[in-house]
Amino acid sequence: MHSYKYKEKPKAIYPSASQFKANITFHSINSTELSLSSFLLQTTTTMVLVHKPALQQFSFIRNIKPTTFFSGIPLIDLSKPDSKHLLVKACEEFGFFKVVNHGVPLEFISKLESEAVKFFSLPPSEKEKASPPNPFGYGKKSIGQNGDVGWVEYLLLTANQESVSQRLSSVFGDNPEKFRCALNDYVSAVKKMACEILEMMADGLKIQNRKVFSKLLMDEQSDSVFRLNHYPPCPEIQALKEHNMIGFGEHTDPQIISVLRSNNTSGLQISLNDGSWISVPPDPSSFFINVGDSLQVMTNGRFKSVRHRVLANSIKARVSMIYFGGPPLREKIAPLPSLMEGEESLYREFTWFEYKRSAYSSRLADNKLLLFERITAS
Numbered sequence: 001m002h003s004y005k006y007k008e009k010p011k012a013i014y015p016s017a018s019q020f021k022a023n024i025t026f027h028s029i030n031s032t033e034l035s036l037s038s039f040l041l042q043t044t045t046t047m048v049l050v051h052k053p054a055l056q057q058f059s060f061i062r063n064i065k066p067t068t069f070f071s072g073i074p075l076i077d078l079s080k081p082d083s084k085h086l087l088v089k090a091c092e093e094f095g096f097f098k099v100v101n102h103g104v105p106l107e108f109i110s111k112l113e114s115e116a117v118k119f120f121s122l123p124p125s126e127k128e129k130a131s132p133p134n135p136f137g138y139g140k141k142s143i144g145q146n147g148d149v150g151w152v153e154y155l156l157l158t159a160n161q162e163s164v165s166q167r168l169s170s171v172f173g174d175n176p177e178k179f180r181c182a183l184n185d186y187v188s189a190v191k192k193m194a195c196e197i198l199e200m201m202a203d204g205l206k207i208q209n210r211k212v213f214s215k216l217l218m219d220e221q222s223d224s225v226f227r228l229n230h231y232p233p234c235p236e237i238q239a240l241k242e243h244n245m246i247g248f249g250e251h252t253d254p255q256i257i258s259v260l261r262s263n264n265t266s267g268l269q270i271s272l273n274d275g276s277w278i279s280v281p282p283d284p285s286s287f288f289i290n291v292g293d294s295l296q297v298m299t300n301g302r303f304k305s306v307r308h309r310v311l312a313n314s315i316k317a318r319v320s321m322i323y324f325g326g327p328p329l330r331e332k333i334a335p336l337p338s339l340m341e342g343e344e345s346l347y348r349e350f351t352w353f354e355y356k357r358s359a360y361s362s363r364l365a366d367n368k369l370l371l372f373e374r375i376t377a378s
Contacts, residue, residue: 069266069278069279069280069281070278070279070280070281071281073094073096073097073098073280073281074086074089074090074093074094074096074097074098075097075098075099075100076090076097076098076099076100077099077100077101078099078100078101078102078103078193078196078197078200079101080101083200084200084201084203084204085204087197087200087201087204088201088204088205091201091291091295091299091302091303091304092302092303092304093273093304094270094272094304094306095270095290095291095296095303095304095305095306096270096288096289096290096291096306096308097288097289098283098286098287098288098289099193099197099286099287099288099289100285100286102193102286102287103189103192103193103196104186104189104190104193104287105189107185108182108185108186108189109186109261111182111185111186112182112183112185112186112321113263113319113321114182115178115179115182115183116155116228116230116319116321117319118179119155119179119228120153120228120230120319127153130155133154133156135156135360136156136157136158136225137155137156138153138154138155139153139154139156140152140153140154141153143248143249143364144360144364145360146361146362146363146364147363148249148363148364150246150247150248150249150310151231151232151234151245151246151247151312152229152230152231152247152248152310153229153230153232154227154228154229154230155227155228156225156226156227157183157225157226157227157228158224158225158226159187159191159222159224159225159226159323183226186321187226187323190259190287190323191217191224191323191325193259193287194214194217194257194259194289194323194325195214195217195218196214197257197289198213198214198217198256198257198325199211199213199214201213201303202214205299205302205339207336207338207339208338212336213256213257213295213298216256216325216326216327216328216331217256217257217325217326217327219327219328219331221328221329221330222325222326222327222328223326223327223328223329223352223356224255224323224324224325224326225255225324225326226321226322226323226324227320227321227322227324228319228320228321229248229310229318229319229320229321229322230317230318230319231247231248231265231267231310231312231313231317231318231319231320232317233312233313233314233315233316233317234312234313234314235314235315236314244311244312245311245312246309246310246311246312247267247309247310247311247312247313247318248309248310249309249364249365250271250307250308250309250364250365251307251308251309251364251365252292252293252305252306252307252308252368253290253292253293253305253324254292254293254294254326254355254356254359254360254368255292255293255294255324255325255326255327256292256294256295256298256325256326256327257289257290257291257292257295257324257325258289258290258292258322258323258324258325259287259288259289259322259323259325260287260288260289260290260320260321260322261284261286261287261288261320261321261322262282262284262318262319262320262321263282263284263317263318263319263320264282264283264284265282265313265316265317265318265319266279266280266281266282266313266318267282267310267311267312267313267318268280268282268288268308268309268310268320269308269309269310269311270306270307270308271306271307271308273304277309290305290306290308291303291304291305291306292305292324292325293305293355293359293368293369294326294327294333294352294355296369297333297334297335297346297347297369297372298333298334298335298336298339299335299336299339300335300336300339300340300343300345300346300347301346301347302339305369326352326356327352328352329351329352329353329356330351330352330353331351331352332349332350332351333349333350333351333352333355334347334348334349334350335347344374345374346373346374347369347372347373347374348372348373348374350372355368355372358371358372
């Protein structure tokens with residue numbers, strides 16, 4: 001694999017917070033410029049006045065201490081021969097890690113970022129042509145169907161190219177090709193990387209069939225999805241000195257593996273084994289990998305599905321792009337016999353369809369695997 005260095009790209013007008021509707025009153029709004037290479041705000045900070053009742057509909061957390069970045073997140077160079085062992089260690093201890101020398105071309109990354117900026121810059125009436133997210137499409141504030149809310153707007157798409165084209169046509173009319181091509185190039189490259197990582201994991205676990213995980217993503221019926229998130233800046237939280245607003249509430253990902261990339265804006269946090277939360281330093285040139293619930297089950301709990309969340313930023317907008325690698329709907333999910341070593345299974349067998357239906361009917365922060373754990377006789 002090869003690494004790619006970022007070069008300065010032409011600036012693009014970033015969507016202002018005025019386009020993020022959530023029963024909010026806006027005043028004195030200025031345009032915000034954003035460099036595609038870093039997505040840092042370049043001009044006057046967008047000023048937004050939010051009525052107190054509007055803020056109260058969002059979730060907040062109390063700060064115990066000032067937010068600092070955690071320096072111990074596993075960093076894995078995929079070009080190194082010892083990567084497979086480091087991957088296993090990271091999945092066991094964190095369920096989360098950062099990869100470099102990932103082989104995803106800069107061109108694919110920058111093109112999709114540019115298209116994402118353009119999409120979120122559209123007037124609300126245009127974006128809402130792709131709504132509601134049922135399950136795919138454009139959404140804002142509401143996360144799922146069970147009452148969870150966040151300071152976020154998003155575009156959720158299936159990784160199936162034909163279905164993507166149909167959804168994009170509702171927004172871009174007869175000319176969705178630029179977005180579609182950028183999306184397909186990016187998703188194909190990230191999917192390839194995800195499969196290579198899964199095969200390295202299998203090697204590190206000494207599983208004879210190194211494609212035991214990756215084949216589920218490569219299957220034509222793979223139920224993989226892709227999500228673009230936009231978290232507008234929220235200056236009002238600067239006045240809430242002891243609290244942070246939730247952009248996307250704490251949860252685990254139900255799929256096998258998630259591949260995340262964002263601009264250079266902070267906000268992502270993960271939960272450690274002791275329940276404490278740590279902030280992940282942003283890195284627009286790398287990818288962050290989450291272990292999903294399904295991979296935790298297949299490894300009989302050896303790999304940990306990481307609980308994570310996103311906090312709103314008071315000054316900078318955050319854009320993230322996530323590929324969720326999922327198995328076919330009829331695929332049976334259960335601990336792999338080769339990893340049991342005489343141990344009892346911690347989970348009962350289920351199909352991905354069963355688990356997906358259960359997961360998406362629960363609240364965001366629920367322990368979704370609890371219903372699928374085996375009850376052992378004491």
